Amino acid sequence: MNETMLCAVGNVATQPVYRELASGASARFRLAVTARYWDREKGTWTDGHTNFFTVWANRQLATNAAASLNVGDPVVVQGRLKVRTEVREGQSWTSADIDALSIGHDLARGTSAFRRAKQGEAVVAGVGGPQQLEPNWETPPAESAAQRPPEPAVVT
Numbered sequence: 001m002n003e004t005m006l007c008a009v010g011n012v013a014t015q016p017v018y019r020e021l022a023s024g025a026s027a028r029f030r031l032a033v034t035a036r037y038w039d040r041e042k043g044t045w046t047d048g049h050t051n052f053f054t055v056w057a058n059r060q061l062a063t064n065a066a067a068s069l070n071v072g073d074p075v076v077v078q079g080r081l082k083v084r085t086e087v088r089e090g091q092s093w094t095s096a097d098i099d100a101l102s103i104g105h106d107l108a109r110g111t112s113a114f115r116r117a118k119q120g121e122a123v124v125a126g127v128g129g130p131q132q133l134e135p136n137w138e139t140p141p142a143e144s145a146a147q148r149p150p151e152p153a154v155v156t
Helices: 060-070
Strands: 003-011 015-023 025-037 044-058 074-089 089-106
Touching: 003 060, 025 060, 044 060, 044 074, 060 089
Parallel strands: 044 089
Antiparallel strands: 003 025, 003 074, 015 025, 025 044, 074 089
16 A cells, blocks of 8 residues: 555657557556746746656557557656666666556646547557548437346445
């Protein structure tokens, strides 16, 4: 229960890499998060230091992220922070990873069109059937009571 949860707002820095593993789908990409501040002397916004995170997504989130994200997209990533330190060729390296629980486009910086993925649908790289440009807004015909599944029991 002592996990570091965070919400990072930044840009996709690398094209997501998608893999089908024995444990399920996995995707990763680099996220660039740059602090911006108001420089009073110059009277302009100035970019500060940029932090880079490797974002890991699993299962359906991986499938949807690989199909939806491109380099440069502004995104919001929510997940668990994992900081790793390792020694490579005698030098110590530290990396910060985010085990993503949720990823979405940052609507403060643009628009996005959401398309709900059907259960078990593979939508990686444009695969998964024809894209419907406009949703079907028609109201379905009324079902008879005999065709409808029973309502679940409510326990109070």
